[in-house]
Amino acid sequence: MTSEKCELIAHLYRRAGFGITKDELSALSSRNYEEIAESLLDPSQDSGVNIDTWRRYHNGAHHQIYRNEWIYKMVNTRNPLEEKMALFWHHVFATGQSKLEHPTVMGIQIDMLRRVGMTNFRDILVELSKDPAMIYWLDNSENHNGSPNENYGRELLELFSMGVGNYDEDDIKNASRAFTGWTFNQPVPIYPHGDYPATFKFDHDDHDFTEKTFLGETGNFNGEDIIDIIVKQPATARFVARHLYNFFVADEYQVPAWNENPPKDPEAIDLLAETFQKSHGDITRVMRVLLNSDFFKSSRFKKVKSPTEFIVGVLKLTGEYSDPTVITPDYGSMGTLMGQELLNPPTVEGWHTGLEWLDAGILSERVNFAVESVSDTSKTRVNQISQDENATNHLNDATADKIFDYCMGEFPGLSITEADKQRIYDTVETNTRDTKEKIVNYLQCIVSTPEYQLT
Amino acid sequence: MTTTVKAKENTLVVLQLTGGNDFMDTIIPYTNGIYYDSRPTLATDQNDVLPFTNELAFHPAFASLKKLYDEDKVAIIQGIGYENSSRSHFRAMDIMHTCEPIKIGTQGWLGRAIQEIDPQKKNVLTGVNIGRGLPRAMTLTGVPVASVGDLDNYGLMTSIEDAAYRSNMLDNFKNLYTQAIGSGPVSDFLGRTGNDILSSAELLKDVPSRYESTVEYANNPIAKSLRDVARIHTADMGTRIFYVQHGGYDTHADQGPNHPRLLKELGDAVYDFMQDLKEHDAAEEVTILIFTEFGRRMRDNGSGTDHGAGGGAFIVGESINGGLYGEYPPLDPSEWQDGENLKFTVDFRGVYATVLEQCLGLDPEPMVFGSYEQLKPYRNGSTE
Numbered sequence: 001m002t003s004e005k006c007e008l009i010a011h012l013y014r015r016a017g018f019g020i021t022k023d024e025l026s027a028l029s030s031r032n033y034e035e036i037a038e039s040l041l042d043p044s045q046d047s048g049v050n051i052d053t054w055r056r057y058h059n060g061a062h063h064q065i066y067r068n069e070w071i072y073k074m075v076n077t078r079n080p081l082e083e084k085m086a087l088f089w090h091h092v093f094a095t096g097q098s099k100l101e102h103p104t105v106m107g108i109q110i111d112m113l114r115r116v117g118m119t120n121f122r123d124i125l126v127e128l129s130k131d132p133a134m135i136y137w138l139d140n141s142e143n144h145n146g147s148p149n150e151n152y153g154r155e156l157l158e159l160f161s162m163g164v165g166n167y168d169e170d171d172i173k174n175a176s177r178a179f180t181g182w183t184f185n186q187p188v189p190i191y192p193h194g195d196y197p198a199t200f201k202f203d204h205d206d207h208d209f210t211e212k213t214f215l216g217e218t219g220n221f222n223g224e225d226i227i228d229i230i231v232k233q234p235a236t237a238r239f240v241a242r243h244l245y246n247f248f249v250a251d252e253y254q255v256p257a258w259n260e261n262p263p264k265d266p267e268a269i270d271l272l273a274e275t276f277q278k279s280h281g282d283i284t285r286v287m288r289v290l291l292n293s294d295f296f297k298s299s300r301f302k303k304v305k306s307p308t309e310f311i312v313g314v315l316k317l318t319g320e321y322s323d324p325t326v327i328t329p330d331y332g333s334m335g336t337l338m339g340q341e342l343l344n345p346p347t348v349e350g351w352h353t354g355l356e357w358l359d360a361g362i363l364s365e366r367v368n369f370a371v372e373s374v375s376d377t378s379k380t381r382v383n384q385i386s387q388d389e390n391a392t393n394h395l396n397d398a399t400a401d402k403i404f405d406y407c408m409g410e411f412p413g414l415s416i417t418e419a420d421k422q423r424i425y426d427t428v429e430t431n432t433r434d435t436k437e438k439i440v441n442y443l444q445c446i447v448s449t450p451e452y453q454l455t
Numbered sequence: 456m457t458t459t460v461k462a463k464e465n466t467l468v469v470l471q472l473t474g475g476n477d478f479m480d481t482i483i484p485y486t487n488g489i490y491y492d493s494r495p496t497l498a499t500d501q502n503d504v505l506p507f508t509n510e511l512a513f514h515p516a517f518a519s520l521k522k523l524y525d526e527d528k529v530a531i532i533q534g535i536g537y538e539n540s541s542r543s544h545f546r547a548m549d550i551m552h553t554c555e556p557i558k559i560g561t562q563g564w565l566g567r568a569i570q571e572i573d574p575q576k577k578n579v580l581t582g583v584n585i586g587r588g589l590p591r592a593m594t595l596t597g598v599p600v601a602s603v604g605d606l607d608n609y610g611l612m613t614s615i616e617d618a619a620y621r622s623n624m625l626d627n628f629k630n631l632y633t634q635a636i637g638s639g640p641v642s643d644f645l646g647r648t649g650n651d652i653l654s655s656a657e658l659l660k661d662v663p664s665r666y667e668s669t670v671e672y673a674n675n676p677i678a679k680s681l682r683d684v685a686r687i688h689t690a691d692m693g694t695r696i697f698y699v700q701h702g703g704y705d706t707h708a709d710q711g712p713n714h715p716r717l718l719k720e721l722g723d724a725v726y727d728f729m730q731d732l733k734e735h736d737a738a739e740e741v742t743i744l745i746f747t748e749f750g751r752r753m754r755d756n757g758s759g760t761d762h763g764a765g766g767g768a769f770i771v772g773e774s775i776n777g778g779l780y781g782e783y784p785p786l787d788p789s790e791w792q793d794g795e796n797l798k799f800t801v802d803f804r805g806v807y808a809t810v811l812e813q814c815l816g817l818d819p820e821p822m823v824f825g826s827y828e829q830l831k832p833y834r835n836g837s838t839e
Contacts, residue, residue: 098545251641304641337588346591347559355644360579360651361589361602364611367628372614420631427627431620448612448628450635450645 001029010412017080018312048078057324061195063103067332085117094350105133121281132184132198166235174212181207241272250302251354307338319380370447386439400425407442474705476747478767516715519722527777530770530832534784536799542762547748552592566595610656670731677701681728710759743771765797
């Protein structure tokens with residue numbers, strides 16, 4: 001495979017997934033980009049993750065369990081875009097465990113996002129509106145016929161579909177009235193019965209069946225009708241397009257700034273929005289256009305890795321967490337320290353991305369985690385890369401640049417300046433003597449570069 | 456003993472009791488029958504308490520703090536809270552951190568204070584959190600705050616044990632990140648941030664070796680954290696705000712053995728810390744604010760207490776005019792908030808405003824989002 005193709009596929013897997021190892025990359029060499037993208041978009045296989053086995057080691061309903069379960073899936077899935085899409089929607093439909101205090105319904109919401117994340121936007125919004133975690137998070141259980149609560153109606157329009165400026169306060173009121181009665185069955189109490197999830201309930205007696213006017217249309221709208229109207233709007237197509245661009249293509253402004261700041265690549269947004277409209281919100285179709293576009297292919301390293309991407313990337317590199325063990329490090333808490341607590345975004349506006357992922361403390365945690373991980377030669381892939389005689393023998397007495405290139409093979413597309421390389425060679429020469437030590441040291445140097453913070 | 460050349464600058468140590476400290480079992484209304492009636496399982500024996508007024512007593516395990524109280528160094532602020540207080544840990548703590556009781560805030564009151572104190576970011580150690588991660592109280596975009604999880608092993612590449620190897624790696628890191636500056640906004644940001652880490656690590660690396668003390672702190676997390684504060688403060692790093700957390704106060708069950716243990720750890724740690732500062736002639740300028748996110752339920756549940764309201768706070772320092780501030784929440788059941796909790800009498804933002812203005816000399820209104828009545832706990836009006 002040409003190095004250009006390697007780098008492109010690696011980029012694809014970093015963005016549509018969580019990265020790719022050298023071996024995974026080799027396995028793809030006979031296929032072309034379009035085929036590979038297609039297999040990500042429409043996998044013909046299951047994920048290959050045996051979560052029942054994992055659950056034998058880590059069972060329970062604590063939110064730590066659900067986060068670590070998700071990370072396990074991200075590391076080991078054969079269908080990374082499924083997980084990445086669930087993470088994307090989790091960013092957009094940010095729902096947090098801190099209010100719910102019911103970890104199981106958060107786990108169920110993530111499962112739902114994974115299940116419907118690549119279907120069409122109408123179905124996604126309907127599932128979301130029926131999701132008990134979301135209902136409780138945005139108080140729709142307090143939204144009653146005769147005394148509506150506008151929280152869900154508002155955020156549905158402001159944050160989940162169209163964005164500020166594309167509807168008015170009456171639209172919010174009427175949308176809220178349409179969602180009255182969309183509630184859940186109160187679950188039995190956690191103390192003493194355990195964590196039983198709530199289930200969706202349409203409370204007929206609490207629903208406002210009367211006429212409503214929403215975005216210029218009038219009718220006795222129920223929630224699904226509102227969603228149908230929303231999905232038709234050009235504003236929805238643009239809003240979703242901008243979100244997809246920000247998450248999959250390149251770091252953009254944060255959402256509240258979107259009204260004042262146009263997209264950095266307006267043509268890309270136009271293309272994605274047009275595809276969305278023509279396909280009536282078919283997410284797979286939009287993603288197909290996105291992943292195959294020139295603007296995507298030329299956006300290498302234009303994003304700062306989220307904490308989740310950073311952690312999962314390191315785990316894939318080192319080969320750890322490929323099997324559950326009795327004592328598994330709490331990677332979810334590592335993510336929390338780094339600023340992204342899965343299943344618990346700080347507010348319904350979600351996480352601030354791009355450079356806002358980083359500060360001195362967080363950068364420290366990231367670098368330390370990566371360096372410590374690649375220093376451990378007992379980890380499967382670190383061992384393979386640095387200790388396995390078959391892999392390393394040809395490097396004995398090799399020049400610094402040869403050994404460095406061998407290590408850089410694990411990071412396709414990552415580019416370090418000549419000056420920085422020379423400095424790294426000197427550092428490694430000073431620190432180490434034999435080839436195996438050098439390899440580990442080169443890995444440590446590479447993962448501590450500023451470039452490694454980007455994807 | 457360190458001799459200081461710089462003028463002493465007032466320093467605030469914020470000590471968070473995480474989980475909701477049971478105020479009624481800390482400062483005990485020991486002569487009131489309602490206390491004993493509400494706490495059939497948990498009430499502390501009247502003969503064991505340490506009275507300091509006709510009606511109030513310290514919990515016996517909190518003896519060390521009473522010693523400080525008797526030295527006139529502790530202001531007890533009774534019944535702090537806010538309207539419609541939340542009983543969710545996360546929500547309540549967020550509110551205490553951000554001063555936003557209604558909408559959800561992501562930026563903290565201390566982050567705003569640090570920015571006001573050091574707007575040019577001249578000292579990356581102006582605000583120091585003892586522990587990993589950053590509490591929301593200190594978070595403000597663009598404001599550097601050092602999070603010191605392990606002062607003896609702080610900084611980058613801490614997993615590398617060989618000192619020379621590590622030193623080479625740090626030099627390499629410095630080169631990589633310095634080279635990144637000037638090649639575009641993202642690289643610039645990475646470059647500067649990387650160098651900030653090195654600066655704070657460089658500043659802190661000699662702190663442990665410079666520290667000498669006769670005070671022997673206990674071997675528990677809160678004692679160790681306060682010792683770290685003492686080490687950094689007596690090393691004159693220019694830190695104006697420290698943040699420290701003591702966890703475990705969410706005593707729904709087994710409050711009997713646990714709450715006294717926590718109070719003892721806390722009291723002893725604060726006492727030892729004050730002694731340590733005095734020994735270094737570094738105590739006058741320090742104020743400690745001890746707070747918690749809520750108090751606990753009037754009635755016990757048979758083993759512990761559930762979340763409530765009306766948690767108290769303590770302001771401790773050499774310059775404090777010790778005594779009782781605010782009012783003890785009314786104990787009569789007819790006055791219980793929601794029929795089950797202690798009412799608050801002092802808004803927590805007034806307590807924050809007190810230390811922001813009277814300790815740190817800052818205008819508190821933009822930091823706590825409003826004008827709240829302050830207390831007057833300092834002997835000379837403020838630490839001058």
